[in-house]
Amino acid sequence: MTDISTEERDLINRYLAHRLAESEALVVETRMVEDPAFRNEVELTEALRDGLRELQRRGEITPLLSHRHTRWRYPRFALAASLAAVALGAASFLLYQRLDSGRHEVVIASLRFEHTRGAGDRPDAVWQQTGAPTRLQMQFDVGIEPAAAYRAMIERMTDGATVLVLETAAALTPDGSATIAVDSTLFAPGDYEITLMPQPPAASPEPVVYALRIAGQR
Amino acid sequence: MEGRTALTIDDAAGAGAEVAAAVPDLGSAASLQQLRDGVLYLLRKELRDPALADDLCNETFRIVLERLRRQPLEDPSRVSSYLGQTARNLAMAHRRKEARQCTVTGRQADMEAIAQTELDPVLVVQSQSRADAVRRVLEEIPQPRDREILVRVYLYDQDKDQVCRELGIGAGHYKRVIHRARERFRTLLEVRYARSDLDSSGFF
Numbered sequence: 109m110t111d112i113s114t115e116e117r118d119l120i121n122r123y124l125a126h127r128l129a130e131s132e133a134l135v136v137e138t139r140m141v142e143d144p145a146f147r148n149e150v151e152l153t154e155a156l157r158d159g160l161r162e163l164q165r166r167g168e169i170t171p172l173l174s175h176r177h178t179r180w181r182y183p184r185f186a187l188a189a190s191l192a193a194v195a196l197g198a199a200s201f202l203l204y205q206r207l208d209s210g211r212h213e214v215v216i217a218s219l220r221f222e223h224t225r226g227a228g229d230r231p232d233a234v235w236q237q238t239g240a241p242t243r244l245q246m247q248f249d250v251g252i253e254p255a256a257a258y259r260a261m262i263e264r265m266t267d268g269a270t271v272l273v274l275e276t277a278a279a280l281t282p283d284g285s286a287t288i289a290v291d292s293t294l295f296a297p298g299d300y301e302i303t304l305m306p307q308p309p310a311a312s313p314e315p316v317v318y319a320l321r322i323a324g325q326r
Numbered sequence: 327m328e329g330r331t332a333l334t335i336d337d338a339a340g341a342g343a344e345v346a347a348a349v350p351d352l353g354s355a356a357s358l359q360q361l362r363d364g365v366l367y368l369l370r371k372e373l374r375d376p377a378l379a380d381d382l383c384n385e386t387f388r389i390v391l392e393r394l395r396r397q398p399l400e401d402p403s404r405v406s407s408y409l410g411q412t413a414r415n416l417a418m419a420h421r422r423k424e425a426r427q428c429t430v431t432g433r434q435a436d437m438e439a440i441a442q443t444e445l446d447p448v449l450v451v452q453s454q455s456r457a458d459a460v461r462r463v464l465e466e467i468p469q470p471r472d473r474e475i476l477v478r479v480y481l482y483d484q485d486k487d488q489v490c491r492e493l494g495i496g497a498g499h500y501k502r503v504i505h506r507a508r509e510r511f512r513t514l515l516e517v518r519y520a521r522s523d524l525d526s527s528g529f530f
Contacts, residue, residue, distance in 0.1 A: 114501045121483075134407075134411075138406055141406040141410045141413075142360075142364060147363070151367065154371075156476070157480050158453060162454065163461055169477060172473060173474055270470060301468075303469075317469065
């Protein structure tokens with residue numbers, strides 16, 4: 109099995125779109141015969157192309173691009189992560205209030221985001237607005253092989269689009285978690301996606317996406 | 327094939343010892359099966375008729391093995407190229423034969439026109455389940471940009487410059503972005519669907 113490079117994938121795509129010269133097409137077809145990994149890539153690309161064409165024929169491409177789709181896969185993990193995050197946030201909030209009852213300028217709430225993906229429509233963490241300006245300390249488990257550094261991008265998810273709220277550098281804790289601190293006034297009630305982009309981008313693992321829900325004040 | 331006994335993959339594997347002397351790559355049953363899968367895929371793609379592709383695949387191997395028995399290739403590494411070329415020639419010859427045999431008159435012309443526009447029900451079902459799988463996986467891809475880039479590249483055939491310009495991607499990042507989108511699609515597809523389901527939907 110061989111790894112397929114981006115150039116080879118581009119070649120395959122042009123082959124399937126009939127945009128190759130005959131000599132190039134022969135090279136592709138010979139690879140298809142002799143290299144199962146390459147053939148597998150051709151089959152996947154062909155199926156993707158044909159599937160997309162069929163979806164276009166059914167008029168399903170536009171909704172696919174405009175609607176926010178669920179991406180939560182494991183409901184139990186999501187529920188557990190949400191409850192843990194809420195409990196941690198509430199405990200941190202109460203503890204801070206108790207320890208620091210004399211000062212009311214800034215309240216700090218801690219939110220922890222687990223690396224395990226969530227499921228259903230449940231976010232990784234939920235924070236309920238309190239009415240008081242709050243510093244949200246967000247801590248992210250980025251997995252067992254953290255990158256050297258991360259940039260965090262917070263986007264608000266609406267029905268039709270995503271709106272960038274903030275982009276900032278994340279700090280790394282000694283245990284390998286990424287952290288950011290964000291002022292709660294930036295958030296309106298709603299759903300947010302927080303993408304941690306490994307730095308430097310070229311030789312790093314993939315971005316990790318977390319979901320945060322800001323609930324309105326009761 | 328008329329007047330001939332089609333050579334199956336088992337026959338070919340049985341002849342492995344003999345063939346191995348001429349073309350070691352063909353002698354191993356595993357590599358022989360891989361080559362057969364490759365030739366079969368090529369012919370199915372070319373002919374859009376699985377049964378016919380199967381016949382021509384067997385015929386391709388029969389011709390190539392007979393040729394190798396008579397005279398081994400000077401460069402054994404070219405055997406896949408030789409197989410591919412033989413398969414293409416057989417497919418082309420089949421089309422020519424069909425065109426020659428096609429005598430179209432009056433009512434028959436109308437009937438054949440209708441038949442050509444009707445799709446094979448198996449292919450229709452396959453196409454629909456493939457589209458359903460693509461939609462489901464795209465819906466689950468967390469990054470909207472991944473969906474967008476896959477649609478632009480694989481449906482609208484947009485080139486790198488256009489995709490970068492319209493999605494605001496730096497040209498230096500394009501490769502990584504498209505690679506990740508592809509990998510996310512593939513990973514989700516393989517998580518969501520059993521291999522047998524993907525096979526029957528024409529994915530692999």
